[in-house]
Amino acid sequence: MSKVKTQYACQQCGTTHPKWSGQCSDCGEWNCLVESKSEPASTHRAKAGIVAGGYAGQASSVTKLNKISMARETRLSTGISEFDRVLGGGLVTGSVVLIGGDPGIGKSTILLQTMTHMAEQAGKDTESITRALYVTGEESLSQVALRAQRLDLPTHHLSVMAETCVETICATLAQEKPAVAVLDSIQTLYTESLQSAPGGVAQIRESAALLTRYAKNSGTALFLVGHVTKEGALAGPRVLEHMVDCVLYFEGESDSRFRMIRAVKNRFGAVNELGVFAMTDRGLREVPNPSAIFLSRYDEAIPGSIVMVSREGTRPLLVEVQALVDDAHGQPRRVALGLDQNRLAMLLAVMHRHGGVQTTGQDVFVNVVGGVKVMETGSDLAVLLAVASSLRGKALPQHLAVFGEVGLSGEIRPVPNGQERLREAVKHGFKTAIVPRANMPQQVVKGLNVIAVGRLHEALDAALQLDS
Numbered sequence: 099m100s101k102v103k104t105q106y107a108c109q110q111c112g113t114t115h116p117k118w119s120g121q122c123s124d125c126g127e128w129n130c131l132v133e134s135k136s137e138p139a140s141t142h143r144a145k146a147g148i149v150a151g152g153y154a155g156q157a158s159s160v161t162k163l164n165k166i167s168m169a170r171e172t173r174l175s176t177g178i179s180e181f182d183r184v185l186g187g188g189l190v191t192g193s194v195v196l197i198g199g200d201p202g203i204g205k206s207t208i209l210l211q212t213m214t215h216m217a218e219q220a221g222k223d224t225e226s227i228t229r230a231l232y233v234t235g236e237e238s239l240s241q242v243a244l245r246a247q248r249l250d251l252p253t254h255h256l257s258v259m260a261e262t263c264v265e266t267i268c269a270t271l272a273q274e275k276p277a278v279a280v281l282d283s284i285q286t287l288y289t290e291s292l293q294s295a296p297g298g299v300a301q302i303r304e305s306a307a308l309l310t311r312y313a314k315n316s317g318t319a320l321f322l323v324g325h326v327t328k329e330g331a332l333a334g335p336r337v338l339e340h341m342v343d344c345v346l347y348f349e350g351e352s353d354s355r356f357r358m359i360r361a362v363k364n365r366f367g368a369v370n371e372l373g374v375f376a377m378t379d380r381g382l383r384e385v386p387n388p389s390a391i392f393l394s395r396y397d398e399a400i401p402g403s404i405v406m407v408s409r410e411g412t413r414p415l416l417v418e419v420q421a422l423v424d425d426a427h428g429q430p431r432r433v434a435l436g437l438d439q440n441r442l443a444m445l446l447a448v449m450h451r452h453g454g455v456q457t458t459g460q461d462v463f464v465n466v467v468g469g470v471k472v473m474e475t476g477s478d479l480a481v482l483l484a485v486a487s488s489l490r491g492k493a494l495p496q497h498l499a500v501f502g503e504v505g506l507s508g509e510i511r512p513v514p515n516g517q518e519r520l521r522e523a524v525k526h527g528f529k530t531a532i533v534p535r536a537n538m539p540q541q542v543v544k545g546l547n548v549i550a551v552g553r554l555h556e557a558l559d560a561a562l563q564l565d566s
Contacts, residue, residue: 104293106131133292133300171366174278174319177215180375180384181208183411184346184359186367189278192317193366194310196284196339197359198324198332199348204357205323206237208375208382209280210246212321216278217256230255231276235262235286249381262296264289264305268312276318281309283323285333302334310341339363350469356391357382358470361411370473371411389416389526392468399496402488405528406480407501407519408472414515414522416499418467419477421484426461436466437477445504449482452508453554455489476513478504479532482554483561495564497529500557502537508554512536520546530564532557 106115109132111125121128173188182188185195199205210232217230234242239260246253257274261267264287271279281287287305288296295301306322313320322342325333332339339345345363350356359373374388385391393405393416402421407414434442442464449455464481466472479502487494501519503511513519516537523531523546530547538550551557 105134107134133294133298174216175219176212177219178208178212178382178384179386180373181212181359184361184367184371184373185344186361186364186371189319190343190366191277191319192313193343194313194320194322194341195344195346196322196324196332196342197346197348198326200326200330203348203350204375204377204382205348206282207245207249208359209282209321209323210242211249211251211381213278213280214246214251214253214256218252218254229277230257231271231274231279232256232258233267233279233281234258234260235281236283251381262286262288264308268308271312271318272316275316278319278321280321281323283325284338285325299335303337306338306341349471354469356385356468360471368411372415372470389414389522392417392470393526394418394467396496399493401491401493402484404480404484404487404494405499406472406477407499407523407531408474408476409513409515409519410473414519415470416522416526417470417472419480419484420465420467421481421488422461422463423457423485423489424461424463426459430457430459431461431463433462434464436469436471437464437481441475441478442481444506445478445482446485448504448506448508449485449554449558453482453486453558455482455486455558457485457489460489474513475503476501478502479510479534479557483532483557486558486562490562492562494561495530497527498532498561498564499523499528499530500532500561502532502534502551502557504554510534510551510553510557520548532560 106118108122108125108127109130111122113122113124115131118131118133122130172191174191175188176182197205213230213232232242239258242258243253259270267281284302284306285297288301289304289308292300292304309320309322312318327333343365344361347360347362349358349360355377357375357377359375361367361369361371363369364371374385375382376385404419406417406419408417409415432439432443432446442462446457446462450457462485464484480500482504483494483500501513503513505511512534516533517539520531520539520543524543528546530549532549532551535550535552539548549560551560
């Protein structure tokens with residue numbers, strides 16, 4: 099058998115080198131050589147193949163799409179309803195889930211809670227099959243046991259292993275046959291076929307490929323914990339996110355009580371689904387009504403505050419948007435927390451041109467309360483109304499909720515699922531809603547005064563004329 103050789107490929111120009119060096123000799127880029135495997139092509143010809151058009155090989159079977167039998171995927175409950183929601187209804191057998199977040203935000207905590215629950219449920223049925231396996235590469239087994247003890251978790255049925263070699267892990271998984279396994283973390287694993295240190299681009303890519311192949315062949319669901327860079331993106335090659343079935347990100351500050359898990363990729367559920375948790379001394383606890391924690395109840399209405407009805411994944415979510423407009427001492431600043439800062443600058447220009455509200459020479463700060471990140475454009479109208487409220491010192495009513503996208507020509511564009519957003523507002527006691535004209539409900543919503551607007555100046559006039 100031909101020996102597998104190690105080579106180094108430039109990530110910029112693709113040139114291969116027999117050994118690593120700091121600079122590519124062809125393109126001149128620095129620190130761009132990544133280790134890869136080079137398997138020589140087989141010299142023998144395919145014996146059973148058919149030579150046609152100069153190509154030798156064995157033809158594969160082709161099937162009509164409508165002839166393929168569709169087996170309904172089997173989902174395993176994690177025991178945490180908010181976690182099940184982010185996963186699309188539960189953990190699909192044979193799937194690979196990559197979960198990332200800042201250090202200390204709760205990745206290992208929620209996975210340990212999940213694994214102990216799933217192991218306990220499986221242990222009630224049979225003791226002969228290892229249903230859950232926790233593989234740690236960063237901590238010792240005693241450290242994992244101490245965390246489980248501190249969180250008061252049941253540990254009778256969960257199997258644990260400290261290992262970093264991927265080949266050994268796959269052999270153990272094939273022997274134990276667990277239904278679900280956690281590998282914490284992918285940056286600590288290595289494969290014996292490569293000589294580079296764990297955590298490198300080649301090691302992460304090859305280790306993830308081996309684990310993904312095993313999961314698809316065996317039906318074992320895998321959780322992979324990934325480190326993040328200082329910018330907040332998952333560390334390692336981008337192909338890592340393409341190989342897995344689901345990518346989850348932890349959001350929120352480490353010193354905050356609340357944590358959010360967002361699905362940025364999910365082959366078995368909705369993208370941008372959000373799960374909300376509260377960090378306690380007993381680990382992460384789900385928040386069944388997340389809208390309540392993002393709404394601040396004041397004794398009286400204050401300028402610059404408004405409630406927006408957002409939609410994260412499959413459910414509406416009420417969040418408070420706050421704005422502060424003040425005289426600038428030097429270059430005016432535009433700062434957005436929880437929103438796109440470039441979009442804020444664009445919206446302020448639209449409000450000046452089509453709403454007659456000017457913020458030149460003033461600092462504009464916009465914040466989404468609670469640390470949640472709003473990804474959709476339905477927050478445009480709420481941002482502009484909050485800015486206008488702060489600029490003019492006019493408090494908006496506390497019972498007012500808004501949503502809508504603002505176009506460059508000043509039109510108020512509709513957003514999806516307007517009816518569900520209005521029902522969520524009514525459920526939390528809101529009496530008035532300003533919505534795009536295209537989202538005006540066909541039937542009267544009981545207990546809610548819906549104001550439909552088509553232009554930005556109409557929305558500003560309608561909001562600022564309401565009694566606070």
